Amino acid sequence: xxxxxxxxxxxxxxxxxxxxxxxxxxxxxxxxxxxxxxxxxxxxxxxxxxxxxxxxxxxxxxxxxxxxxxxxxxxxxxxxxxxxxxxxxxxxxxxxxxxxxxxxxxxxxxxxxxxxxxxxxxxxxxxxxxxxxxxxxxxxxxxxxxxxxxxxxxxxxxxxxxxxxxxxxxxxxxxxxxxxxxxxxxxxxxxxxxxxxxxxxxxxxxxxxxxxxxxxxxxxxxxxxxxxxxxxxxxxxxxxxxxxxxxxxxxxxxxxxxxxxxxxxxxxxxxxxxxxxxxxxxxxxxxxxxxxxxxxxxxxxxxxxxxxxxxxxxxxxxxxxxxxxxxxxxxxxxxxxxxxxxxxxxxxxxxxxxx
Numbered sequence: 374x375x376x377x378x379x380x381x382x383x384x385x386x387x388x389x390x391x392x393x394x395x396x397x398x399x400x401x402x403x404x405x406x407x408x409x410x411x412x413x414x415x416x417x418x419x420x421x422x423x424x425x426x427x428x429x430x431x432x433x434x435x436x437x438x439x440x441x442x443x444x445x446x447x448x449x450x451x452x453x454x455x456x457x458x459x460x461x462x463x464x465x466x467x468x469x470x471x472x473x474x475x476x477x478x479x480x481x482x483x484x485x486x487x488x489x490x491x492x493x494x495x496x497x498x499x500x501x502x503x504x505x506x507x508x509x510x511x512x513x514x515x516x517x518x519x520x521x522x523x524x525x526x527x528x529x530x531x532x533x534x535x536x537x538x539x540x541x542x543x544x545x546x547x548x549x550x551x552x553x554x555x556x557x558x559x560x561x562x563x564x565x566x567x568x569x570x571x572x573x574x575x576x577x578x579x580x581x582x583x584x585x586x587x588x589x590x591x592x593x594x595x596x597x598x599x600x601x602x603x604x605x606x607x608x609x610x611x612x613x614x615x616x617x618x619x620x621x622x623x624x625x626x627x628x629x630x631x632x633x634x635x636x637x638x639x640x641x642x643x644x645x646x647x648x649x650x651x652x653x654x655x656x657x658x659x660x661x662x663x664x665x666x667x668x669x670x671x672x673x674x675x676x677x678x679x680x681x682x683x684x685x686x687x688x689x690x691x692x693x694x695x696x697x698x699x700x701x702x703x704x705x706x707x708x709x710x711x712x713x714x715x716x717x718x719x720x721x722x723x724x725x726x727x728x
Contacts, residue, residue: 379420388416439467439686440475440498442488444505456504458658459526459679463502466683470690472499486511493521500686502526506537506571524685524698526678528571536689536698538681542572542655543579545671545704549624549653550583552669558622558651559589562613564634565626566601573598576626601626606633607640614641621650628656631710635666655704668710673702 385392390413398405398413416422441460464474475498479488485505489512492501499522503512506527516523517533524536546563553561563580565573577596584591594617597609606625610633614620625631631654643650645666652668657675685698707713 379417379422384413384416384420384422387420388412436496436499437471438473438475438498439463440477440492440501442501442503443476443478445478446481456675459675459682462676462679463683463686464679466680467687470687472687472690484511486515489515489523493519500524500690502682502686505568507569508571508574510571522686522689524682524689526682528575528701530571534694534696534699536685536695538678538685538700538702540572540655540673541701541703543575543582545655545706546576546579546624547583548706549669549671550580551587553622553651553653554583554587554589556651560592560617560619561589561595561622561624562620563596563624563626564601564606564609564630565596565598567599573626580624595620601630601633603629603633603636606630607636610634610637611641614638614643621648623650623652625652625654628654628658630654631656631668631670635668638666654710665711670707670710670713671704672707672713673704677702 381392381395384390385395388395390398390409394405394409395413398410399417401410441463443456443460460474460476467474477488477492477497479485485503489501489503492498493515501516501521501523502525503523504526506513506525506529508530510525510529510531513523513525513529513531513535515521517531517535524538526538528537528539529535550561561580561584563576565576580596581591597613599605599609606629610623614637623634625634631652634652634654638644638650638652645652645668652666653671654668655671655673657673657678681700681702685700688698689695
């Protein structure tokens, strides 16, 4: 068997078996003897046999592809780099099941629904993954209405159960505020991104519950919502500190806003050590800050998120109910970002308690 690409017929001829037997053996069919399965798989490996996906698609409508939607501005100059680590582990996780990963960009000019609708209308993939979920997310509603498999990175408030993976943002912010309050902080600034994301509401809920438990008053001026790029955060922090010099702690909404906050402090002549300020941040990538400023880091490795997304996707495509595929991952608290180097050095069992 040289030259032409091996297919079921050529494998069957070579082995002296029927095409149906070869096909069932490649799928580990229980009706095929183990020694026959072994022979078929050894021959398939030796001759470089791969399934004809085009033919499978024509027969079954399945593409054996999963599409992850990339929000393009998020990995720009001031974006979150965690998506790339998530994509790698997601791809690795679905490949053993015979699926390949496609990445489709949502540009800043597109609505969130447009790329998901494109995947569905053009039958580009058998399932889709998307993030940046909102409480009544239109993409989740669309997929539920069309019975199109999906796993969202982030929860929604929709009544129909759907598969998701999310961070436990409410518990993490609650833990952060309570820890800060026990250290004597009374004016704690919370930075949240704009966009109406579901996790923003969860963080705000954790923030308000912690204030109430710590006996601290609610002050709307201590909740900022806006652009959390490095530049946007830097300018916002400078302005907020100028308006309210009583702020002694800042909870940053994402990884880039940590950098922006530290730059804002520096340009405002403030210092976490000299002035007793505390900075808390969230992120999904291991990194060592070059700043000597003290930062507490709530860490959720995006490689772990990708692994769970892959598990949920393959289970969903194999018929497992969506309500059984809902995971909320706790953050690991790193008390000093200056000592944080790589994911392997972090004890991920030291997670924030559910509250």
